[in-house]
Amino acid sequence: MKHLRVNSRLFKFVQLAVKSLLQHxxxxxxxxxxxxxxxxxxxxxxxxxEGAKRESxxxxxxxxxxxxxxxxxxxxxxQQAKFRANLSRGLSLTDAHRIQKGCPDVQDAAGxxxxxxxxxxxxxxxxxxxxxCTPNYATLMKIPIGSGRFISDPDMQESKLVCVIGHGVAGSxxxxxxxxxxxxxEDSLFKIVGVLQRLESKVGKxxxxxxxxxxxxxxxxxxxxxxxxSTGTPYGALADPEVTELIIAVNDEKQVLRAVPAVKRxxxxxxxxxxxxxxxxxxxxxxxxxxIQRTFNVxxxxxxxxxxxxxxxxxxxxxxxxxxxxxxxxxxxxxFGATCTDIILQFLAESTLLTFTGGIIGILIGFGxxxxxxxIAKWNTTVTMLALVVPLLTSIVVGLFFxxxxxxxxxxxxxxxxxxxx
Amino acid sequence: xxxxxxPHLIAALGICKRFHVGSxxxxxxxxxxxxxxxxxxxxxxxPSGSGKxxxxxxxxxxxxxxxxSYRLNGVDIIAASDDDLSHIRANKIGFIFQTFNLLPGLTxxxxxxxxxxxxxxxxxxIKEKIMDSIAQVGLGERVKHKPSELSGGEMQRVxxxxxxxxxxxxxxxxxxxxxxDSGTGLEILKIFKKLHAGxxxxxxxxxDRNVASVADRIIYLKDGRRVDEASASKQQAV
Ligand SMILES: Nc1ncnc2c1ncn2[C@@H]1O[C@H](COP(=O)(O)OP(=O)(O)OP(=O)(O)O)[C@@H](O)[C@H]1O
Ligand SMILES: [Mg+2]
Numbered sequence: 174m175k176h177l178r179v180n181s182r183l184f185k186f187v188q189l190a191v192k193s194l195l196q197h198x199x200x201x202x203x204x205x206x207x208x209x210x211x212x213x214x215x216x217x218x219x220x221x222x223e224g225a226k227r228e229s230x231x232x233x234x235x236x237x238x239x240x241x242x243x244x245x246x247x248x249x250x251x252q253q254a255k256f257r258a259n260l261s262r263g264l265s266l267t268d269a270h271r272i273q274k275g276c277p278d279v280q281d282a283a284g285x286x287x288x289x290x291x292x293x294x295x296x297x298x299x300x301x302x303x304x305x306c307t308p309n310y311a312t313l314m315k316i317p318i319g320s321g322r323f324i325s326d327p328d329m330q331e332s333k334l335v336c337v338i339g340h341g342v343a344g345s346x347x348x349x350x351x352x353x354x355x356x357x358x359e360d361s362l363f364k365i366v367g368v369l370q371r372l373e374s375k376v377g378k379x380x381x382x383x384x385x386x387x388x389x390x391x392x393x394x395x396x397x398x399x400x401x402x403s404t405g406t407p408y409g410a411l412a413d414p415e416v417t418e419l420i421i422a423v424n425d426e427k428q429v430l431r432a433v434p435a436v437k438r439x440x441x442x443x444x445x446x447x448x449x450x451x452x453x454x455x456x457x458x459x460x461x462x463x464x465i466q467r468t469f470n471v472x473x474x475x476x477x478x479x480x481x482x483x484x485x486x487x488x489x490x491x492x493x494x495x496x497x498x499x500x501x502x503x504x505x506x507x508x509f510g511a512t513c514t515d516i517i518l519q520f521l522a523e524s525t526l527l528t529f530t531g532g533i534i535g536i537l538i539g540f541g542x543x544x545x546x547x548x549i550a551k552w553n554t555t556v557t558m559l560a561l562v563v564p565l566l567t568s569i570v571v572g573l574f575f576x577x578x579x580x581x582x583x584x585x586x587x588x589x590x591x592x593x594x595x
Numbered sequence: 596x597x598x599x600x601x602p603h604l605i606a607a608l609g610i611c612k613r614f615h616v617g618s619x620x621x622x623x624x625x626x627x628x629x630x631x632x633x634x635x636x637x638x639x640x641x642p643s644g645s646g647k648x649x650x651x652x653x654x655x656x657x658x659x660x661x662x663x664s665y666r667l668n669g670v671d672i673i674a675a676s677d678d679d680l681s682h683i684r685a686n687k688i689g690f691i692f693q694t695f696n697l698l699p700g701l702t703x704x705x706x707x708x709x710x711x712x713x714x715x716x717x718x719x720x721i722k723e724k725i726m727d728s729i730a731q732v733g734l735g736e737r738v739k740h741k742p743s744e745l746s747g748g749e750m751q752r753v754x755x756x757x758x759x760x761x762x763x764x765x766x767x768x769x770x771x772x773x774x775x776d777s778g779t780g781l782e783i784l785k786i787f788k789k790l791h792a793g794x795x796x797x798x799x800x801x802x803d804r805n806v807a808s809v810a811d812r813i814i815y816l817k818d819g820r821r822v823d824e825a826s827a828s829k830q831q832a833v
């Protein structure tokens with residue numbers, strides 16, 4: 174019962190605050206500008222930051238936190254000559270075998286080579302990316318098969334002319350894009366043995382690794398890479414095919430960082446110190462990205478803090494003016510029985526209501542800003558509960574904190590002196 | 596606040612009030628004794644500057660005396676805390692100021708309603724009470740008007756309605772008819788008579804002998820001291 178009364182009293186003070194703020198609408202509106210801007214800034218920065226964070230995490234996770242990438246570095250002719258002298262023959266599937274043999278944490282390794290080739294079919298719109306890969310590539314990259322199968326071990330061993338096509342490629346080929354039909358790449362006919370499931374096409378770059386859009390890809394066995402390539406030797410299959418990328422899967426996420434030095438050592442020895450490859454660890458990228466995020470948060474936090482302090486000082490200024498302007502009112506209220514606490518509550522309610530309204534307006538403007546950012550700059554933005562609650566709570570705290578001194582000044586006035594003031 | 600069965604509503608003894616201005620001390624009230632029974636109507640008269648308003652402030656617990664003792668309704672006001680005094684002002688006293696002191700931003704109704712925020716007693720029918728007191732002072736049609744839209748007499752009546760709305764034990768009125776013509780003054784006086792008949796104790800400051808004659812008793816102040824009627828009228832004649 175007592176609790177109820179306190180609440181209804183607080184409600185009355187809020188009512189009172191609404192009334193007196195409405196008597197000076199323009200002044201109230203101007204005084205909360207600082208808080209509005211601060212809250213809008215904090216809200217949109219939090220939302221943009223969260224969007225960026227999620228995007229980068231999603232990209233890195235698509236690379237697989239269990240994987241280590243070894244990527245061939247495109248070389249100039251001079252570098253090539255120098256590295257040949259070091260007995261390095263570039264990145265090949267043999268490197269994968271060496272790593273698998275030499276490092277017990279490694280579970281599996283896949284190789285992939287991007288090919289430059291022309292595809293002859295009735296395809297419109299899509300220009301497919303052709304990749305020659307080992308059969309385990311789909312497993313390691315978690316590529317879901319829609320119908321048929323992925324490249325198999327026999328395909329690889331027997332250098333079969335088969336291919337697996339992405340959903341987009343199949344769609345643009347129409348009836349020809351079904352399993353059992355043939356596709357001409359350069360001078361050879363490849364039999365379609367599988368079609369991939371449609372995937373959310375998120376293309377992008379994460380660190381040095383390109384995220385491929387599987388919808389627009391054609392996969393062929395790595396063993397027949399040369400037949401499907403416009404640059405390779407025109408005939409025959411290779412025993413040790415050259416790759417542009419090795420994907421090394423470690424048994425467990427936790428062992429990745431332990432496996433990295435071993436992989437590095439093996440590659441160093443195998444390539445005779447030639448730096449014609451690059452090792453990329455998604456987990457390291459992940460940690461890096463988290464670190465960047467943390468720095469971003471600190472910077473963001475301080476900007477928010479400063480802007481809200483500036484807003485709060487504006488509120489304090491206006492509240493001090495209000496208090497001295499309403500000295501007479503304070504005297505009258507005191508004469509009719511308002512205690513010091515009542516006066517404090519009255520002015521705190523006003524300042525807090527001001528900043529809270531500022532907070533709400535700031536959030537609304539922030540929503541607009543976030544919408545604009547994602548519409549114009551095409552950035553990913555995510556509005557979280559945190560982005561809503563933090564600025565709103567801070568606006569309330571700012572109102573309480575910066576309203577306290579003016580309210581205290583009001584309460585400490587001598588009632589008689591206040592009454593006599595004009 | 597305990598309420599004992601003291602016969603007097605007001606028991607003020609040896610009230611002094613001094614103001615320090617610079618190095619000099621102004622003695623505004625000196626050794627004032629005043630007792631008031633419950634439901635008694637007392638008028639205070641005296642020349643301007645004699646300390647009437649100051650005495651009223653002290654009686655109304657708005658100001659503390661520099662020395663002396665004061666018991667109101669059995670409560671020792673000298674020893675009471677500021678919050679206690681606030682509660683007494685809110686619940687026991689109705690104050691009518693020399694200068695009305697209405698809140699300019701609020702309507703007539705809101706002005707009368709404002710003190711209820713600070714009253715601790717549960718008034719379930721606040722609205723009825725307010726409308727009642729407005730009708731009592733004859734301002735039924737002015738409920739939604741702001742003070743700036745009222746005449747002096749009307750403002751005075753709003754101030755009276757505000758003071759009497761919560762049925763206070765003690766009504767303190769500082770020259771309630773001072774700014775009004777005699778006709779309006781008489782109307783206001785009627786309200787006080789009715790209030791007195793209803794059992795409220797009233798202390799009213801006035802310069803008007805006719806107004807004062809309504810009271811049960813008249814107290815004369817001069818230079819901060821109580822004087823008898825003869826010496827007061829001698830002053831008045833000068
Ligand atoms: N805060 C103060 N500081 C100094 N002097 C004061 C203060 N308050 C009142 N006084 C002085 O006390 C004296 C009495 O003031 P008060 O208002 O009580 O007079 P009053 O009898 O009500 O006069 P009036 O009939 O003109 O209203 C005046 O001389 C006034 O100047
Ligand atoms: Mg006076």
